Amino acid sequence: EPEVTQTPSHQVTQMGQEVILRCVPISNHLYFYWYRQILGQKVEFLVSFYNNEISEKSEIFDDQFSVERPDGSNFTLKIRSTKLEDSAMYFCASSEADGRYGYTFGSGTRLTVV
Amino acid sequence: QKEVEQDPGPLSVPEGAIVSLNCTYSNSAFQYFMWYRQYSRKGPELLMYTYSSGNKEDGRFTAQVDKSSKYISLFIRDSQPSDSATYLCAMSAGGTYKYIFGTGTRLKVLA
Numbered sequence: 001e002p003e004v005t006q007t008p009s010h011q012v013t014q015m016g017q018e019v020i021l022r023c024v025p026i027s028n029h030l031y032f033y034w035y036r037q038i039l040g041q042k043v044e045f046l047v048s049f050y051n052n053e054i055s056e057k058s059e060i061f062d063d064q065f066s067v068e069r070p071d072g073s074n075f076t077l078k079i080r081s082t083k084l085e086d087s088a089m090y091f092c093a094s095s096e097a098d099g100r101y102g103y104t105f106g107s108g109t110r111l112t113v114v
Numbered sequence: 115q116k117e118v119e120q121d122p123g124p125l126s127v128p129e130g131a132i133v134s135l136n137c138t139y140s141n142s143a144f145q146y147f148m149w150y151r152q153y154s155r156k157g158p159e160l161l162m163y164t165y166s167s168g169n170k171e172d173g174r175f176t177a178q179v180d181k182s183s184k185y186i187s188l189f190i191r192d193s194q195p196s197d198s199a200t201y202l203c204a205m206s207a208g209g210t211y212k213y214i215f216g217t218g219t220r221l222k223v224l225a
């Protein structure tokens with residue numbers, strides 16, 4: 001069964017450092033998303049991406065965040081200057097249609113900012 | 115009032131029991147409703163999706179949406195220990211790419 005692949009599975013970074021989280025969505029999917037889940041809290045929407053541009057973003061997704069699809073297979077989330085409160089599980093997801101039938105999520109990257 | 119509310123549990127049931135998981139919501143614009151299962155330290159896995167009101171069945175799982183009451187349910191028949199996980203509801207208004215998730219209900223099915 002097709003999968004969304006995320007790397008690394010766990011990343012530890014120092015506060016103020018830049019991190020890039022990587023995702024390989026399902027190959028025939030056109031819509032891509034990043035969500036995050038702070039430990040013990042709910043899954044929260046960050047951003048959606050379609051046709052090589054951001055289609056929607058939440059208030060969490062401020063100027064410190066950016067997304068990119070640098071080639072035909074990868075989808076990345078960059079955090080420019082990490083804060084302690086950025087520590088969370090970050091989930092990439094993709095969908096064939098605009099999400100009305102749900103997404104396929106990856107297993108996540110656990111980001112720990114120290 | 116929170117936009118989506120879900121009892122966090124844990125809910126413990128014996129193997130073979132019928133499980134009922136529920137979410138309430140406040141936004142009457144929600145049209146698309148999902149149920150995801152999440153195992154510890156894994157990503158959410160889509161179980162069921164429904165549009166608007168009504169029932170949908172898939173194997174041991176039945177999803178119900180009652181828009182008039184702003185209430186959705188997931189029923190699991192003949193529950194198995196492998197069903198032990200956190201169950202997340204998620205919903206969207208349509209015309210938007212984002213889903214609003216509940217906090218999840220932790221289910222334990224005891225062998």
